[in-house]
Amino acid sequence: MDDLTFEQLRDIFDFFDGIYAYCDQKLEDTPSVDHIIPFSKNGTNTASNIVICCQRCNTVKSNSSVVEFACNNVEHIITYTECMSGLPREGVRDMFNRGVM
Numbered sequence: 001m002d003d004l005t006f007e008q009l010r011d012i013f014d015f016f017d018g019i020y021a022y023c024d025q026k027l028e029d030t031p032s033v034d035h036i037i038p039f040s041k042n043g044t045n046t047a048s049n050i051v052i053c054c055q056r057c058n059t060v061k062s063n064s065s066v067v068e069f070a071c072n073n074v075e076h077i078i079t080y081t082e083c084m085s086g087l088p089r090e091g092v093r094d095m096f097n098r099g100v101m
């Protein structure tokens, strides 16, 4: 599935409001786009699966899930995923807890 539009990408930037998704640092250097669920784990190129993060975190996270990745900002990402996917918060949290994400 590949339905990411330019408008959605702009909304994603707006949502994170100048803060990187994983380390909660201010967006300074060139931001990178990360797939919360990596392609290697059947992640999709859709808005609810995409966050803005720094290149360092993206490199460190690589193909691991958000749970596997030492993440300072899981709550923010849960909120984001809930907004973008329309899934109820508990459903998103359950997915995180089960390590799907």
Ligand SMILES: [Zn+2]
Residues within 6 Å of the ligand: 020, 022, 023, 024, 025, 053, 054, 055, 056, 057, 058
């Ligand atoms: Zn980072």
